[in-house]
Amino acid sequence: MSEAASRLPFSAKSRRTVEQPISYLIQTALHNPHLINLAAGLVDPRTLPVEQCEQITQRLFGDDARARAALQYDTTLGLRTLRKELLSHLARVEQVPEGELGYSADDILVTTGSQQVLYLVGDVLLDPGDIVIAANPSYFVYTGTLTSLGATVVAAPMDEDGMDADAVEQVLLRLQREGRLSRVKLIYCTSYFDNPTGLTLSLPRRRKLLELARRFSTHHRIMIHEDAAYRELRYDGQPLPSIKSFDRENRHVIISNTFSKPFAPGIKLGYSAMPADLLDAVVQQKGNHDFGSANVCQYIALNALQSGMYQSHVQTLCQSYRAKRDAILQSLSRHMPKHPELSWTKPHGGLYVWLTLPADIDTRRSSRMFQRCVSAGVLYVPGDYCFVADEHGELPVNHLRLSFGQVAPEQIDAGIQRLAEVVAQEINEHGAPKMGQKVTSARA
């Protein structure tokens, strides 16, 4: 067989699909087991609901009729009794009566983690060349997915109040001027304690994002994909209503939630509510993907909610993560060198702290700093993974993401100390602060 003839004929989508950058970090962590891993987006293994799942599965498999139902196929949309519980749960989290959500249980879709619904919504709305507006920085697994789908991500900056809605407006106005508004399909926003910054979209910006989606829906309906994965991991501050809560007519918002962060990634379940016409298309697409997520997991989730174990577990988790969040912030204050260009976020929830270094320090995986950190025994996520290049192809390279999710509480201080020592060394070698550094290139 000739070389050409032995080649696999990959699809255009496959050729656009690149390895998720996180794979490299996972490999690095596996090969360096002594590392204090502040990179992993995993949840804390110490607080996983082992006893709860033991009780739940004993109850489930001890009840013959339920067990048989759990081991059989269910529908593509998901187990109906679970979707009814999820409707009540969404109302509790939103702090409104169930009737005010504007949903029925049949407007809720259960997916294989919330990643699957990010993919499905993209698959159903996006053709190559279509535009998704996202914050810079953003959740990099999703932007990788969008690249695979052929979509163009147009980024809007964010600040302490989350994605900058005024900047989104400017982006939309520019795209309108350029005659490209017809390609804008989605605005993606992680509205609570986001990945990677830990920051939350402010109340006025929630209203404004929805108003923008409405106002710029001149060619077609522009959707907001509200990723609320970290919503329930709130450690202080006031609860905020979702963007969705302002969309009373249920026209513009997909709100996605997950069991992975507030309960257990191992049952791999997400759930989303969205307008009925979009849901129909998404369910048909899911029919082709898998015609329904694992039913046993859906019964575990159902039982966790019905028994109240889920709700009390979230409280336990919040206590535990709050202490770790406090610890990482204290360690950063204690160990990081004082420098006018060095700062970090102070998240009220979630699993992440976002660190900004002096502009001339390069944090990329190819950088001296990254290698020094690995040698010193600490791992972080290079911030450039989380950025979309601007129109000049430039990416900021002086940020990094720290996660206090998986790391043991007693390791946090040592991890931050190791990191701080490398940062101090970098600052000393670079000398005086310069203006913001960006590089024109793909990830190194």
Place this chain on the structure above:
Amino acid sequence: MSEAASRLPFSAKSRRTVEQPISYLIQTALHNPHLINLAAGLVDPRTLPVEQCEQITQRLFGDDARARAALQYDTTLGLRTLRKELLSHLARVEQVPEGELGYSADDILVTTGSQQVLYLVGDVLLDPGDIVIAANPSYFVYTGTLTSLGATVVAAPMDEDGMDADAVEQVLLRLQREGRLSRVKLIYCTSYFDNPTGLTLSLPRRRKLLELARRFSTHHRIMIHEDAAYRELRYDGQPLPSIKSFDRENRHVIISNTFSKPFAPGIKLGYSAMPADLLDAVVQQKGNHDFGSANVCQYIALNALQSGMYQSHVQTLCQSYRAKRDAILQSLSRHMPKHPELSWTKPHGGLYVWLTLPADIDTRRSSRMFQRCVSAGVLYVPGDYCFVADEHGELPVNHLRLSFGQVAPEQIDAGIQRLAEVVAQEINEHGAPKMGQKVTSARA
């Protein structure tokens, strides 16, 4: 908002995606609970492994370290210990030493049911307009998936020996003459007790299909997707080596298997082995879909294999389904009118019997016969769902699929009797046999 502006901007793929026809049958069954359901592709609820899963989950959640691992994320490829067990299992099923499979555990991918790998392989290889060669009739969920992906399904007929490899050769020669060989990406074949006919690909045809994939790989490598979902549900006859077993170099075959049929659909796990270059692309695609199937389910599957419960459960299942297979064949002999154009398959495994009626009897969902059956209290799958139209757009409409999977043993005879009475009535009203009827139209 104007009507245009309120419209959702669906992707080309979404516009190609049609509702799976089975949805209508599920609705019909739900609204007519008295029906004897010979349509459902569900497994038998009576033989689901309830006690086994009770033991497995007690053991799993009673072991703190394993439980914590099961509740955490794992890799996109799947739990490594499970993949090692699956490698041994594949060797046992193939009846060869593990070393002769030509695989390592890292060549095995765990997916959310085997449907997910059918989708992923399609997603990675198929651009709109590409060609997949499949048997006529074929597994209709998959052909629906291919339509959604924009692929053209070119069908080759089948007979008692399964997909007609000589006809596949003729199809390939024709496509070559037409200059379309460069669009042929996949040959899809359910090689054991297939859905919908229950028939198995003969040994010579296994060799020949592989030989064809090799011979016609002139532009690029043509793959065979061997769907072995029903392989372990064998009730009599000799076990056959897989198509894959002849592909020693591991170049041309993806072999897909599932836990749904031989264990439990509720854990929603499939597993596939394939060439490494294809696997890399498929895993990257799965990274975008869900970055890994439910880990708890993978631990249940692992424990079922390691404890031997899986293997003994398959034996129990085969006994139970063998009795039901015998019952449905006996009932068909007893009740069906004698007619030279009326016949059915006698499967050695799987869950299906395929019935061919006189050519002028229409079995479609819009037909008088279908309505009469619903009124008489029996449901079947219209055979036209399983066919791809030929080049003239014609579909045979005188077949139907019967499943003995879900139906209770004591209902089989009554179900077949009801069906046979309707068939007899149809034959009487149609008079003398005519030549083969086909219709030029989509499904009614």
